[in-house]
Amino acid sequence: MPLMQLSTGFLDKIQCPEGKAKVDYFDMSCRGLMVEIRPTGRKVFYFRYTDFRGVQRQIKLASTDDLSLDQARKKVAALRNQIALGQDPFALKTEAKQVPTFAQFIADQYMPFIMSYKRSWDTDASILKNHLLPRFGKRYMDEITRQDIVKIHGDRKASGAAAGSANRLLIMMRYIFNLALKWEVPGIKTNPCKGIPLMEENNKMERYLSVEEAQRLYEAVCKSENTMLKFIVPMLILTGARKREVLDARWEDFDLGRRAWRIPISKSGKARHVPLSDGALTLLATMPRKTDCEWAFANPETGKPYVSIYYAWNTARKSIGLSDVRMHDLRHSFASLLINSGRTLYEVQHILGHTQVKTTQRYAHLSQDTLLAAANSATTALGAAMMPPVMLAPVSALPAALRA
Known part of the structure; x- marks a missing residue:
C-alpha cells in the first residue's frame, strides 16, 4: 500500500502492475484518501478510516472519471469532519441503504399493521392508492420533507376537495411517520408532518333527509x-x-x-x-x-x-x-x-x-x-x-x- 503524493498527472499515467489483481495508493496530502487501480484500467477513490470500535472501514467515493482529485480530497475532509462530530460515515451509509421507499414501508409494515386492528383499513388503502402512493411511492422515507406534505395537503384542497378530505391526507401521513418513528425505521429521525395545521372544516352545513x-x-x-x-x-x-x-x-x-x-x-x-x-x-x-x-x-x-x-x-x-x-x-x-x-x-x-x-x-x-x-x-x-x-x-x- 504505497504512500504517494497523488497528483492528476500521476493518476492519468499509473497502471496496475502485471500479475496483480489491484494496487492501492494512499495520498500523503489527505489522510484516508486512497485510489484503487485495477488491471482493467478502472481507478476508484476510497476513504479508509478506523471507526470508534477500532474496526477498519472503507467507503467508496467515485471513479476518477467522475470525481477529480481535488473533489475527492474535499469529500474526504467532509467525512473526517463527520467523524470529529461523533458520526460514523460507514454507519450512516449503511443506514441509508436500509431506508425503505414509501411504497415499501406501506406494503411491508403499515398495511399489515392496520389490517390487524382497523376495521376501516380499506379507507386507508383507498387514500394511499389514489393520492399518497402516486406522489410518494418511489421516494425514500427520509426524502419526504415538510414542504412535500404542505404541498400535497394544499394541492388536495385546490383540486376542489373539501377541507376534510385534504386533512385526511395530512392525518394519515402524520400517523404513518409516527409509526415509523416508533418502530425505529432506518433514516426516520423526525416527523415531517409535525406542526402542520389542519385546515378549518366547515361542518355546519350538514345534509338532512326530509x-x-x-x-x-x-x-x-x-x-x-x-x-x-x-x-x-x-x-x-x-x-x-x-x-x-x-x-x-x-x-x-x-x-x-x-x-x-x-x-x-x-x-x-x-x-x-x-x-x-x-x-x-x-x-x-x-x-x-x-x-x-x-x-x-x-x-x-x-x-x-x-x-x-x-x-x-x-x-x-x-x-x-x-x-x-x-x-x-x-x-x-x-x-x-x-x-x-x-x-x-x-x-x-x-x-x-x-x-x-x-x-x-x-x-x-x-x-x-x-x-x-x-x-x-x-x-x-x-x-x-x-x-x-x-x-x-x-x-x-x-x-x-x-x-x-
Missing part, C-alpha cells in the same frame, strides 16, 4: 339488486349507527330482550350500547336469517360482511336524484330528529357514541326520560317513510314467529 326524501330513498333501496340494502339503509337511520358498525354486526350482538345492541369495537375503540327502538326491533325481526351465519347483514353470496356497498348505494341514490346524500348523512338525519324531538345533547351523545360532547354540539342549533325514548322519537318521525307497513306495528302486535 320525510319525503326518506320515503323515496326507501323505495329505491328496495329495488336494488343488492337484496340486503333495504335492511342496511333503514338500520342506519333507525339507530344512527356508523356504516361499518352495521355491516359488521353479529346476531349475538343484539339483545332483543333488553332492547340493546352491543357494538364490540366502535370508532372510539371501546364497546358501546345502542338502544333498539320499536322500529329497529321490528326490522331485525323481519330480516332473513341463516342459522349457520353469524353476521346479521351478511353478503348472501359470501356469508360474510360486505367489504363495500358503495355501488349499490350510489345507484339507488342517483336513481331518485339524491346524489348529494352521503351514507353518513343518515346518521346526521337521525341526530337531527333526536334534537328536534326535544332530546338533550347528553342523550344524543350517548346514542351516537360520541366520546366528546363537542362532536354532538354541531346539532345543537336544530332545537332544544330515557335513551330508549329518545331513539323511539326518531323512529316515529321517519318510520313511516323508511319501513313497509308490517314494520310499523308495535313489537307486541307482531306474529309470534317474528317476535322470536
Whole structure:
C-alpha cells in the first residue's frame, strides 16, 4: 500500500502492475484518501478510516472519471469532519441503504399493521392508492420533507376537495411517520408532518333527509339488486349507527330482550350500547336469517360482511336524484330528529357514541326520560317513510314467529 503524493498527472499515467489483481495508493496530502487501480484500467477513490470500535472501514467515493482529485480530497475532509462530530460515515451509509421507499414501508409494515386492528383499513388503502402512493411511492422515507406534505395537503384542497378530505391526507401521513418513528425505521429521525395545521372544516352545513326524501330513498333501496340494502339503509337511520358498525354486526350482538345492541369495537375503540327502538326491533325481526351465519347483514353470496356497498348505494341514490346524500348523512338525519324531538345533547351523545360532547354540539342549533325514548322519537318521525307497513306495528302486535 504505497504512500504517494497523488497528483492528476500521476493518476492519468499509473497502471496496475502485471500479475496483480489491484494496487492501492494512499495520498500523503489527505489522510484516508486512497485510489484503487485495477488491471482493467478502472481507478476508484476510497476513504479508509478506523471507526470508534477500532474496526477498519472503507467507503467508496467515485471513479476518477467522475470525481477529480481535488473533489475527492474535499469529500474526504467532509467525512473526517463527520467523524470529529461523533458520526460514523460507514454507519450512516449503511443506514441509508436500509431506508425503505414509501411504497415499501406501506406494503411491508403499515398495511399489515392496520389490517390487524382497523376495521376501516380499506379507507386507508383507498387514500394511499389514489393520492399518497402516486406522489410518494418511489421516494425514500427520509426524502419526504415538510414542504412535500404542505404541498400535497394544499394541492388536495385546490383540486376542489373539501377541507376534510385534504386533512385526511395530512392525518394519515402524520400517523404513518409516527409509526415509523416508533418502530425505529432506518433514516426516520423526525416527523415531517409535525406542526402542520389542519385546515378549518366547515361542518355546519350538514345534509338532512326530509320525510319525503326518506320515503323515496326507501323505495329505491328496495329495488336494488343488492337484496340486503333495504335492511342496511333503514338500520342506519333507525339507530344512527356508523356504516361499518352495521355491516359488521353479529346476531349475538343484539339483545332483543333488553332492547340493546352491543357494538364490540366502535370508532372510539371501546364497546358501546345502542338502544333498539320499536322500529329497529321490528326490522331485525323481519330480516332473513341463516342459522349457520353469524353476521346479521351478511353478503348472501359470501356469508360474510360486505367489504363495500358503495355501488349499490350510489345507484339507488342517483336513481331518485339524491346524489348529494352521503351514507353518513343518515346518521346526521337521525341526530337531527333526536334534537328536534326535544332530546338533550347528553342523550344524543350517548346514542351516537360520541366520546366528546363537542362532536354532538354541531346539532345543537336544530332545537332544544330515557335513551330508549329518545331513539323511539326518531323512529316515529321517519318510520313511516323508511319501513313497509308490517314494520310499523308495535313489537307486541307482531306474529309470534317474528317476535322470536
